[in-house]
Amino acid sequence: MWIPTEHEKYGVVIAGFRGTVPHGLSLEIGDTVQILEKCDGWYRGFALKNPNVKGIFPSNYIHLKNACVKNKGQFEMVIPTEDSVITEMTSTLRDWGTMWKQLYVRNEGDLFHRLWHIMNEILDLRRQVLVGHLTHDRMKDVKRHITARLDWGNEQLGLDLVPRKEYAMVDPEEISITELYRLMEHRHRKKDTPVPASSHHLFVQMKSLMCSNLGEELEVIFSLFDSKENRPISERFFLRLNRNGLPKCPEKPERHCSLFVDLSSSELRKDIYITVHIIRIGRMGAGEKKNACNVQYRRPFGCAVLSIADLLAGDSKDDLILKVYMCNTESDWYQIHENIIKKLNARYNLTGSNAGLAVSLQLLHGDIEQIRREYTSMFTHGVSITRKLGFSNIIMPGEMRNDLYITVERGEFEKGGKSVARNVEVTMHVVDSSGQILRDFISFGSGEPPASEYHSFVLYHNNGPRWAELLKLPIPVDKFRGAHIRCEFRHCSTKEKGEKKLFGFSFVPLMQENGRTLPDGTHELIVHKCEENANLQDSSRYLKLPFSKGIFLANNSQAVKTTKESFWITSFLCSTKLTQNGDMLDLLKWRTHPDKIAGCLSKLKEIDGSEIVKFLQDTLDTLFGILDENSQKYGSKVFDCLVHIINLLQDSKFHHFKPVMDTYIESHFAGALAYRDLIKVLKWHIDRVTEVELHEHIQEVLKAQEYIFKYIVQSRRLFSIATGGQNEEEFRCCIQELLMSVRFFLSQESKGASALCQLQAVFLSSFPSVYSELLKLFDVREVANLVHDALGSLPTVMQGDESLQAVKLQSIGKTVESHLYTNPDSRYILLPVVLHHLHMHLQEQKDLIMCARILSNIFCLIKKNSSEKSVLEEIDVIVSSLLDILLRTILEITSRPQPSGSAMRLQFQDVTGEFVSCLLSLLRQMTDRHYQQLLDSFNTKEDLRDFLLQIFTVFRILIRPEMFPKDWTVMRLVANNVIITTVLYLSDALRKNFLNENFDYKIWDSYFFLAVIFINQLCLQLEMFTPSKKKKVLEKYGDMRVTMGCEIFSMWQNLGEHKLHFIPALIGPFLEVTLIPQPDLRNVMIPIFHDMMDWEQRRSGNFKQVEAKLIDKLDSLMSEGKGDETYRELFNSILLKKIERETWRESGVSLIATVTRLMERLLDYRDCMKMGEVDGKKIGCTVSLLNFYKTELNKEEMYIRYIHKLYDLHLKAQNFTEAAYTLLLYDELLEWSDRPLREFLNYPMQTEWQRKEYLHLTIIQNFDRGKCWENGIILCRKIAEQYESYYDYRNLSKMRMMEASLYDKIMDQQRLEPEFFRVGFYGKKFPFFLRNKEFVCRGHDYERLEAFQQRMLNEFPHAIAMQHANQPDETIFQAEAQYLQIYAVTPIPENQEVLQRDGIPDNIKSFYKVNHIWRFRYDRPFHKGTKDKENEFKSLWVERTTLILVQSLPGISRWFEVEKREVVEMSPLENAIEVLENKNQQLRTLISQCQTRQMQNINPLTMCLNGVIDAAVNGGVTRYQEAFFVKEYVLNHPEDGEKITRLRELMLEQAQILEFGLAVHEKFVPQDMRPLHKKLVDQFFVMKSSLGIQEYSACVQASPIHFPNGSPRVCRNSIPVSMSPDGARVIPRRSPLSYPAVNRYSSSSLSSQASAEVSNITGQSESSDEVFNMQPSPSTSSLSSTHSASPNVTSSAPSSARASPLLSDKHKHSRENSCLSPRERPCSAIYPTSLEASQTANSCFAKWNAASVPHSTRDSIREAEEHVCPASTLSETRLAAKSPNLSLPSVSQERRMLFNHIGDGALPRSDSNLPGPDKAVNATPSSWSLDSGKEARNTSDSGKLISPPVPPRPAQTASPARHIASVSPSPAGRSPMKGSVQSFTPSPVEYHSSGLISNSPVLSGSYSSGISSLSRCSTSETSGFESQGSEPPATVPSYSVPEEPVRKESKTPPPYSVYERTLKRPIPLPHSLSIPPTDPPALPPKPQLGRPSNAESSSRRTEPAPRPRPLPRKVSQL
Secondary structure (H helix, E strand, C coil), rough: EEEEECCCCCHHHHHCCCCCCCCCCCCCCCCCEEEEECCCCEEEEHHHHHHEEEEEEEEHHEEEECCCECCCCCCCCCCCEECHEEEEEEEHHHHHHHHHHHHHHHHCCHHHHHHHHHHHHHHHHHHHHHHHCCHHHHHHHHHHHHHHHHHHHHHHHCCCCCCEEEEEEEECCCCCCHHHHHHHHHHHHHCCCCCCCEEEEEEEEECCCCCCCCCCCEEEEEEEEEEECCCCCEECCCEEEECCCCCCCCCCHHHHHHEEEEHHHHCCCCCCCEEEEEEEECCCCCCCCCHHHHCEEEEEEEEEEEEHHHHHHCCCCEEEEHHHHHHHHCHHHHHHHHHHHHHHHHEEECCCCEEEEEEEEEECCCCHHHHHHHHHHHHHHHCEEECCCCCCCCCCCCCCCCEEEEEEEEEECCCCCCCCCCCEEEEEEEECCCCEEECCCCCCCCCCCCCEEEECCCCCCCCHHHHHHHEEECHHHHHHHCCEEEEEEECCCCCCCCCCEEEEEEEEEEEEECCEEEECEEEECCCCCCCCCCCCCCHHHHCCCCCCCEEEECCCCCCCCCCCCEEEEEEEEEEECCCCCCCCHHCCCCCHHHHHHHHHHHHHHHHCHHHHHHCCCHHHHHHHHHHHHCCCHHHHHHHHHHHHHHCCCCCCHHHHHHHHHHHHHHHHCCCCHHHHHHHHHHHHHHHHHCCCHHHHHHHHHHHCHHHHHHHHHHHHHHHHHHHHCCCCCHHHHHHHHHHHHHHHHHHHCCCCCCCCHHHHHHHHHHHHHHHHHHCCCCHHHHHHHHHHHHCCCCCCCCCHHHHHHHHCCCCCCHHCCHHHHHCCCEEEEHHHHHHHHHHHHHHHHHHHHHHHHHHHHHHHHCCCCCCHHHHHHHHHHHHHHHHHHHHHHHHHHHHHHCCCCCCHHHHHHHHHHHHHHHHHHHHHHHHHHHHHHHHHHHCCHHHHHHHHHHHHHHHHHHHHHHHHCCCCCHHHHHHHHHHHHHHHHHHHHHHCCCCCHCCHHHHHHHHHHHHHHHHHHHHHHHHCCCCCHHHHHHHCCCCCCHHHHHHHHHHHHHHHHHHHHCCCHHHHHHHHCCCCCCCCHHHCCHHHHHHHHHHHHHHHCCCHHHHHHHHHHHHHHHEEEEEEHHHHHHHHHHHHCCCCCCCCHHHHHHHHHHHHHHHHHHHHHHHHHCCCCHHHHHHHHHHHHHHHHHHCCCHHHHHHHHHHHHHHHHCCCCCCCHHHHHHHHHCCCCCCCEEEEECCECCCCCEEHHHHHHHHHHHHHHHHHCCCCCHHHHHHHHHHHHHHHHHHHHHHHHHHHHHHHHHHHHHHHCCCCCCCCEEEEECCCCCCCCEEEEEEEECCCCCCHHHHHHHHHHHCCCCCCCCCCCCCCHHHHHHCCCCEEEEEEEEEEECHHHCCCCCCCCCHHHHHCEEEEEEEEEEEEEECCCCCCCCCCEEEEHHHHHHEEEEEEECCEEEEEEEEEEEEEHHHHHHHHHHHHHHHHHHHHHHHHHHCCCCCCCHHHHHHHHHHHHHHHCCCCCCHHHHCHHHHHHHHHHHHHHHHHHHHHHHHHHHHHHHHHHHHHHHHHHHHHHHHHHHHHHHHHHHHHHCCCCCCCCHHCHHHCCEEEEEEEEEEEECCCCCCCCCEEECCCCCCCCCCCCCCCCCCCHHHHHHHHHHHHHHHHHHHCCCCCEEECCCCCCCCCCCCCCCCCCCCCCCCCCCCCCCCCCCCCCCCHHCCCCCCCCCCCCCCHHHHHHHHHHHHHHHHHHHHHHHHHHHHHHHHHHHCCCHHHHHHHHHHHHCCCCCCCHHHHHHHHHHHCHHHHHHCCCCCCHCCCCCCHHHHHHHHHHCCCCCCCCCCCCCECCEEEEECCCCCCHHHHHHHCCCCCHHHHHHHHHHHHCCCCCCCCCCCCCCCCCCCCCHHEEEECEEEEECCHHHHHHHHHHHCCCHHHHCCHHHHHHHHHHHCCCCCCCCCCCCCCCCCCCCEECCCCCCCCCCCHHHHHCCCCCCCCHHHCCCCCCCCCCCCCCCCCCCCCC
């Protein structure tokens, strides 16, 4: 049975539990659990991290911990009773754990590792705390370390600042807000602005001396030197080095590193230097021989100097190398460092060995204790301390020092009978009174232990040596008296013995008999002569002698012999026990000299302060002793001395001696009667404040009043104790009289900065310190009244001295901070006077910092939940007195501009924050009664209105993000809690007073605005918090957003008809609120929109305003990251439900649907923009949104904004063409006008003309970069027109040059033709704009299918690639996944006319092949019925799909959606026809290119011939014969008769082409490939025999009737005519199966072997500049697809393998794909054959026509002929049809003319020496003969004659005139009407087959409107044989016309023209790209080019005859 637990409430999981039992709760180690019930070893409860999930778990998995329970029962809360630091540590580490892992994911390795170390340290410290064995001090230290690390980690991770008090977190509800602010501010300041250290220390570590020839030991002496005062400022650091230049004692680190301590900030300047003196220990001369002398001397070696300023830039200077210098003469050694500093180069130079001193230096900041904590290792390993000379800047009491510093300066000695000067060495001893040498009291410096004697260094041959060596003598005080220093002088011989001979000595006593020590300064000592062996052990013998010149001992009357020898030393005493001051000694011994008391008291002020504080207690005892004994005589002087001493302690140097005086007063002071004299003298001084001559002295007295009162109070207490409280009343009266004098003194008013003001200021500054003393003797109320009266007597005039006003306020501040004010009784007395002065200062806006501090202190004393009556009364007083002025002050200071200086700005923020915290404290303390009293206190509604507006404005300021630092979340939450509480109180006042007839828009607007920004605060967005933080906030404050949202809704409902005032102004703010992801808030706020729609509908009959505002705000808000899919659904559902019963439901539903759709697109756009790189998804999403704004919302400004966003995306992705099209959208919205435009986006303020000009130029630049030069030319023309109209010829010239450069680029630069891919996005996981849609994408340069697939999968990493090309089913559409279906598609060019024209270079055609494309196709092969394993062609069908886009490519995006699909099936026979047509066209093109020498080599033709012939031998074409020519197929498919005939014709045509190709091949084949050629010829004869061709010239020639995509299935009745390969061909009207040929791919041969060979050819073609294009065709073995790696060999339809980049190459050539229909080739090329063959063909054609064509078909043909053909041609055609044996003369003549003309290139030459034309005339007919018998036309329902293709213009063919001359002998040339075939321009309403397209411009075939040959003639040459049937002959120029006139007559459509797409939809050319209809540009004519007249084809044509004039349309549709 489950029992509720009583004590087991809280525990920690110590073993993981999976929760596999029923109702089990899964737990991890470390989780904390709250236990609810228990039963038989099991607990039931929940984990605190997820309190919503409850379950059971084993009790032995839980470690129970002590906890207290709040709110016992269902909603009980468990709080662990462990140390708050431990609790914080645990929760913080949990939060860090998650974030720490994220650091690793984000690759922030440095912080990751640092945080890891900190976490480990915290865990170690936590263990120490939990063990509980720490001492109190150690526990405090550990907690300090823990909190420091927690704060560091929180700061690094961007977490909140934690307010703490004594290392424990504080509950903001338990302390006042002002105190909370101070805690936060303290921690923030501590973190941000460290207090600059006043004390600094220099760490020095000696590394080594680098020198080439040392060999001797060295002494290195460091010290700090002040070059400004020319004196050392520190003791010395002494270090010994061994012979190698390394420290002598490496095992003792303190010997080679030191810390120079107590440097002040003033000493960190550039004229402080580190000096290093180096002394060597060895022979006298550095170069002496070793055996010269065995005695070692100290000798100068070198000196180095470094300025301390070099260390200020960086604290650490490791391993500095200091240069070591030596003086030129040894006599300058004492000042070598000064010379180096002054750079007196003549006096020193580098040491001979070029030595360098390696040292490590580091500057440390902070007091010495702080350094010890921070650099513990330094002190642990040992470091010597080097002090400053003398006392430090701050003398600490208890510091014991007794150091005498002696500087051995110099000496003056006689030669002593020597011829040269002496080598003098000084030896020093300290000798005590008994004559014994004191051991170990001579210190050479830190780092070296003290010694008993000192030896100076020796200067060679110098009788006036200068040493300047500093020594420290740390002699104890007890040994100081009677001790003396003895210096012995010896001459050091350089002879072999090296003796040191004593020749004199000096001495000096350390203390005189009167107790004074040796005075500081330089002393000239007498050098007493002595013998070499004199015994100086008996000091009594020489102590009687004089020691210093001018000073004689009192008992020594003998005269001293005059001597020239002297010795100088400088002494400096640093002692806390000894004094050198006689006046001090006289004062302390006043009883021995009573007569000198007055003089001693007077001289006290002249004694140095350090001497006084050394003997402070003795001095005070002396003063009060004198006062007790003779107060009448000396009272005033003692009082003055006491004041002097008290004020001395105010000095910062002696500030630390105040505790010494306090201790003295408490423990040692014994003057029980002193208070009377002190009160009397103090009152005497205060009463005389008006006497000017005493002002200075009175000022000193007033400064000391604190300690004077302390002495008074302590004296009175001592007296009371001694007498039992006598004279109490008298004492009170004295104090009252004293304070009366004070009140009178303070009430004196003075104008300006008078002396009286200064005295008042001095008194007020120290007066609050008296309160605590008075409280020792008086009741708290008495003292409070005394202080109240004193402060109340202050003048209230604010115009007085500002310094006095500031001091007055400081005094008030100290009063509030005093102990007196903390007592509630005294506080109530003092509060009015304090508030009075505060109010005055705040009203004047003066001393705001002090006012803020005082207010903060006032509120710190008022606890939050204090309900005491006194507190409530205090709040009453404060509210009535300060609330209004406080609000005004906050408004005032926040409206000021912030000061510029960082310190001032910080101060400004501090004062603002303090005032804010005071206001919040006050508001939090206010109860209902206070609010009611406040609101009732306003006399008029205007006053109330002003107050409400004021407080709402202040609240808006408080909510600003910059009000508090970003990590002050605790403070922000407290502030928000106060604000919402206050707003709830004030909203009632708003409703009661400002509704209905008293409605005030301004105040209501202010209210709503405040509420909205309150809800939108970042610190209230709980969704962004960690779970633990969110839980804490919800527990403490709830979700304040929901509370405020409910209040908004409530207030809105109260407005009634006044709601109309806020529509549409509040739509945006309320929308922003609803976008917050808080369900309750959304449910409350969204219905307001329904209300707004309803009221707007009532007012204006619609809600257009609501809609417009919603749409505008949605875009900006969602782009900021607000809103989500849930919001979209909620918005839709709530509002639809709300408007169900409204009369305006339909328009409401429309609005909601529009807004919902916009949300979908905006959410998709935002999600896409989160990604890093630019990809298609971003661009596609932007296009979708842009179009939505344009089409559905008609929001022009948003539309333009997104145009530019899309433009920027394109530029970033380097989609320059798309960028240009995008910018054109904006350009189209502008006109060429002078209308001024405002500044917008990045555009300046300018006219519309200027902006349009700028846009044009930018677009042209992008078209240029995107190689879309044709579009750039149109824009160049457009802007040139504008320049011309303004006569701006300079810019016009530039524009024309730019246009010309674009033409040059078209002709000179190569353009890559992109691939196109169809992409299907299926599944619900795709963004809205992609979901279940299919697109066609324009690939990047060189991008093939596999690369594109991989790119798409990278963009959609979660997508699944579909492995087939079939349309997916509904399950895929509805799947919660992403499916991608990708395959290549073939573009179907719109502009067939340009592609079919002769003479247009491939450079131009290439643009039209892949630009302005609307339609794409792909083919899917499949088998229908039973598959024949022997011949698969029998059942191989092709499913052809055509995709029609919503916009043409390229456009504003690289991909566009498919608008429509058209699917047709091609039968096996149709497929075979198309394959052969394409192969034949490829052969013709290659042969033509070979003839015109456009090929660099013949390999492509060789490979193509080999592929076709060899495949045919192996059964290629035979497979078609076996499949379709058998009797069985003919009987089963009677409807395919004409198709079978067409297939037979194509086979025979292929044979003819192959034969002619072999002839051309023979002419150009290189010698090494002759065997292959012979093999091909042999195989060709085998092929002919397989086709049944025995004598080719006598065979029937089949007419190559053209089917664009194979034989049509509908309306495909054709009449075969006796035609040669040159015969013209009719294109029938297109059936659903009939599609324009797209000339990118050729077919391969037909057998399996051929398929393999084709792939070989493909590979070679790629290596040969991709000179021709191949596509596999169906074979018997497999259906192979080509690789997409080549730009020219790509399958036009995918197989399952092709659709996935994941499949291996092995499967990519699957059987299913081998027969994908190729991009079609133009199959209408006409090739010449022999006359006999053509005649035979004519007869055969006539017979077949008569016999096989039904009458109905013939009638329809005739009907078509009448519409299409001119009369002459029509009659000829009908004649040929009726008369089988009749040939057409005109056709014959034409054929003969062609026979002559083609000889140059078509047939092998017999004589290489004959010129081309001669060979052409005399050519010998071969088996490839020329057909000169006819030019037939085959017609269908609406057929058109298609011009045959000719080879492109060769590079060398520049002038058409030259080639015209070459054929001029032909008689046909004189009568072109007679001998030419009528040319028909294809109708633009139909699709036409286009020429062969190749990436190589020299290999592209083209259409001509005349007859083509395979000669080397150009397009212009060939076109000379054609004329128009309807034009008079006179208009056609003859062949002899000169070149220029000919060129001007012909007009060719320009390469940049953009033609209409008229089959499916009209495409207007954009206005910016249209060509003006009034003035078409003149273009160069095509020589001898005849054009059809308008009359002949006007009924079938929509374009004008001379040149199609495009209609204006949007460029984005191009």
